[in-house]
Amino acid sequence: xxxxxxxxxxxxxxxxxxxxxxxxxxxxxxxxxxxxxxxxxxxxxxxxxxxxxxxxxxxxxxxxxxxxxxxxxxxxxxxxx
Amino acid sequence: xxxxxxxxxxxxxxxxxxxxxxxxxxxxxxxxxxxxxxxxxxxxxxxxxxxxxxxxxxxxxxxxxxxxxxxxxxxxxxxxxxxxxxxxxxxxxxxxxxxxxxxxxxxxxxxxxxxxxxxxxxxxxxxxxxxxxxxxxxxxxxxxxxxxxxxxxxxxxxxxxxxxxxxxxxxxxxxxxxxxxxxxxxxxxxxxxxxxxxxxxxxxxxxxxxxxxxxxxxxxxxxxxxxxxxxxxxxxxxxxxxxxxxxxxxxxxxxxxxxxxxxxxxxxxxxxxxxxxxxxxxxxxxxxxxxxxxxxxxxxxxxxxxxxxxxxxxxxxxxxxxxxxxxxxxxxxxxxxxxxxxxxxx
Numbered sequence: 001x002x003x004x005x006x007x008x009x010x011x012x013x014x015x016x017x018x019x020x021x022x023x024x025x026x027x028x029x030x031x032x033x034x035x036x037x038x039x040x041x042x043x044x045x046x047x048x049x050x051x052x053x054x055x056x057x058x059x060x061x062x063x064x065x066x067x068x069x070x071x072x073x074x075x076x077x078x079x080x081x
Numbered sequence: 082x083x084x085x086x087x088x089x090x091x092x093x094x095x096x097x098x099x100x101x102x103x104x105x106x107x108x109x110x111x112x113x114x115x116x117x118x119x120x121x122x123x124x125x126x127x128x129x130x131x132x133x134x135x136x137x138x139x140x141x142x143x144x145x146x147x148x149x150x151x152x153x154x155x156x157x158x159x160x161x162x163x164x165x166x167x168x169x170x171x172x173x174x175x176x177x178x179x180x181x182x183x184x185x186x187x188x189x190x191x192x193x194x195x196x197x198x199x200x201x202x203x204x205x206x207x208x209x210x211x212x213x214x215x216x217x218x219x220x221x222x223x224x225x226x227x228x229x230x231x232x233x234x235x236x237x238x239x240x241x242x243x244x245x246x247x248x249x250x251x252x253x254x255x256x257x258x259x260x261x262x263x264x265x266x267x268x269x270x271x272x273x274x275x276x277x278x279x280x281x282x283x284x285x286x287x288x289x290x291x292x293x294x295x296x297x298x299x300x301x302x303x304x305x306x307x308x309x310x311x312x313x314x315x316x317x318x319x320x321x322x323x324x325x326x327x328x329x330x331x332x333x334x335x336x337x338x339x340x341x342x343x344x345x346x347x348x349x350x351x352x353x354x355x356x357x358x359x360x361x362x363x364x365x366x367x368x369x370x371x372x373x374x375x376x377x378x379x380x381x382x383x384x385x386x387x388x389x390x391x392x393x394x395x396x397x398x399x400x401x402x403x404x405x406x407x408x409x410x411x412x413x414x415x416x417x418x419x420x421x422x423x424x425x426x427x
Binding site: 001002003004005006007008009010011012013014015016017018020021022024025026027028029033035036037038039040041043051054055057058059061062065066067068069070071072 | 102138141142144173176201204205292293294295296297298299300301303306308311313314356357358359360361363364366367368370372373374376377382383395403404406407408410411412414415419420421422423424425426427
C-alpha cells in the first residue's frame with residue numbers, strides 16, 4: 001500500500017512496530033512505532049506521558065513526510081522543538 | 082539417530098491465541114502440537130528432541146534479540162537439523178521461522194521451513210534459507226509436514242540439494258558454476274531468437290519480483306498541508322456496521338472524523354484478526370492517532386486533517402490486493418486534495 005501511495009505522489013509515513021522489516025520490504029518512509037498492538041503509544045505509561053509519546057510519534061511521522069528520501073529510510077519519534 | 086529441533090509460535094505451540102502473542106521464548110522436550118505429525122513423517126530414523134516456542138509479537142518485534150535467543154538454545158541442543166513451522170501465509174510467524182533457519186545456518190546446522198508465497202518471511206529470508214512452498218492456511222498441514230520431514234532427512238544426511246526449479250523450494254538466487262554444452266553467447270542468441278519468434282524461453286537471470294518503491298517528493302510546507310490518516314489496524318466504528326473483514330482483506334472503508342478531537346474510546350473497536358485488540362479498543366488513538374494530529378492542527382503545525390480516516394485489516398492480505406487497495410485509496414486521497422499520509426500498521 002505504501003508503495004502505491006508513494007508512487008501516486010503522496011509522501012507516506014508508515015508507522016510500524018517492526019520498522020526495519022517495513023524498510024526491508026521497500027516502504028520509503030518508516031517511523032519506528034512502539035509495539036504491534038499499540039504502535040502509537042504505550043499503555044504502560046501514565047496517560048499524560050502516553051499522550052506525549054503519541055505526539056512525538058506523529059511529529060516524527062510529519063518530519064518523515066517533509067524529508068526527501070531516495071531509498072527506504074527509518075525515522076524516530078521527535079520531541080517538540 | 083538424527084536429532085531434530087522444531088520451532089512453533091504460541092498458537093501451534095499450544096500456549097494461546099493473540100492474547101498470548103507476547104509470550105517469551107521457551108523450550109519443551111520432544112514434539113508439541115504439529116510436531117507429533119512431523120515425528121510420524123520422520124519415522125524411526127529421526128527424533129524431534131525439543132520444540133522451541135515463542136509468541137508472535139515477542140519474536141517479530143525484535144527479530145535480532147529473538148534470533149540471539151534461538152541461537153543460544155541451538156548451541157546447547159546441538160540438533161542435526163532444524164525444522165520451523167510451517168507458518169503458511171502468516172506475517173510475524175513467517176518472519177520468525179525465517180530467522181530461526183538463518184540462525185541455525187549460522188551455526189552450520191541445516192534448516193528448513195515452509196511458507197506460502199504471500200508470507201513476507203519469503204522476501205526477507207529466501208536468499209539465505211530453504212523455504213518450501215505451502216498452502217495459505219493450515220489445511221495443508223499434513224502434506225506440508227511430509228515434505229518438510231523428507232527435506233530435513235536429506236539435509237541431515239548431507240545429500241546434495243539440487244536447484245530450486247527441480248527441488249521446488251523458493252529460489253534463493255544462488256548461482257552455482259556448472260558446465261553447459263552451449264556457450265553463454267550461443268544460449269543468449271537462442272533466447273533472443275526464441276523471443277523474436279514467440280517460442281517459449283527461460284531467463285537464466287530472473288529479476289526480483291517486487292519493484293523498488295519510488296518515493297514521492299516531500300511536503301514543501303507542512304503548515305498548509307492536508308494530512309490523511311490510514312490504517313491497516315482494522316479500527317472500525319463499534320459494531321462494525323459495514324462488516325469489514327477481520328483478515329484476507331479485499332476492500333477498504335473510510336469513516337468520518339469531522340469535528341472530533343480524538344478517537345473516542347467506546348465508539349470504536351478493532352476487528353483485526355491478527356493482533357491482541359484490547360489496547361486499541363481501550364484507546365483507539367493507539368491505532369489512529371487523531372488526538373495528537375488534531376493538537377498539531379490546532380497549534381498550526383499542519384494545515385489540516387482530512388475529514389475521514391481509511392481502514393482495512395491488514396492480515397493475510399494478498400500482495401496483489403494490497404497494491405490495488407493502495408491504488409484505490411491513493412486515487413481517493415488525491416481527489417480530496419491530500420498532501421501526505423500517516424499510515425499506521427499493526
